[in-house]
Amino acid sequence: MDFEKAKKLINDADCILVTAGNKFAIADGLDMLDEASFKVQYPDLVEKYDVHTIGDALDKKLPSWPEQWAMWRRFIDDYSVNYQPSDAMLQLKQLLTGKDYFIATSYFTHAFENAGFDHKKIFNIFGDWTTMACSSGVNHGLKSDLAIQGVPKCEICNSEMEIHMPLTEHFYPDTDANTRMRIFITNNEDKKMLVLELGVDETSPQLLDPIAHLVMQFDSWKYIAADLASDELPEKLQEKALAFNTNVANFLKELSE
Ligand SMILES: [Zn+2]
Structure with a gap:
């Protein structure tokens, strides 16, 4: 029943702003806090560097640049070069076909671009x-960095x-993508905008409150939360929102049926 409402909102929307967080990444195959699979995939890294998850490994400063890049290279090869889109990703793609959209995401493996979304419509926060x-x-x-070998140097x-990635204090966000997102928002303030929240959690608060405030600010905007409950949303947002409180994979599967 509610999924029918969600389908209708999506069909009726002029434009869709997708916010995809950590739990979307998990649905698509990257769980950066998963110790069990890390141990199977990278036993030598566990042994040598005492790191236990991808997140852990990214936070760890290795003793030398060659070691650092050798580790990064493996993650990039496994999760980006050899990437295969999940059902969830393919269902999202289907859902956005023919729509004016923008994706703001904390998922950092180039997955949306690799799955064929327009790179000009993505902001990797x-x-x-x-x-x-x-x-x-x-x-x-x-x-x-896909074609580099060894340790690349600044030209x-x-x-x-x-x-x-924001692993150091001097992380500069991609300002071009940030600007494109601002333009998308500004151009659509008066349009029927639907914000589709997919698996955003406390690891990327930038994708929750600021976006919720926009939806509350603009009358014609609506909000769908895949995996949050209604009472997890700000009170004023609840009346403009559908909250499914399910997992992202299930949500997208239901919508695609
Ligand atoms: Zn430099």
Whole structure:
């Protein structure tokens, strides 16, 4: 019944802003806090560096740049180069076909781009480990790291490059993508906008409150939460929202049927 309501909202919307968080990433195959599978996939990293999850490993400063890049390279190969979209990702793609959309996500493996979404309609708020930035602390631009070997160096200052993620204090968000998202929001203030929240949790608060405030601010905007309960939403948002309190994979499956 409610899924029918959600389908109708999606069909009727002029545009859709997807917020995809950590639990979307899990539904798509990357659980950065999963110790059991990390131990099976990367037993040598557990042994050598005492790291137990992808999240743990990303936070760990390894003794040398070659070791650092060797580890990053494996994650990038496993989760980005050899990426296969999940059913959830394919169902989302189907859902957005023909729609004006924008995706704001904390999922950092280039998965949306790899699944065929338009890279100009994606803002990776926590960066993207298939891109790299200068480690000097100065913003010397972003480059793809997919074709590099060994330890890449900055073309401007010759410092080592690092994956573009907020692992240090000098993380610069992708300002171009941020600007494109702002334009998408501004252009659609008076349109029938639907915000589709998919698996956003406390690991990316940027994707919750600021977006909820926009929906409360603009009369024609509506909100669907896949995996939050109604009482987890701000009171004023509840009347403009459908909250499914299920998991992302199940939510997208139901919607695609
Ligand atoms: Zn540099």
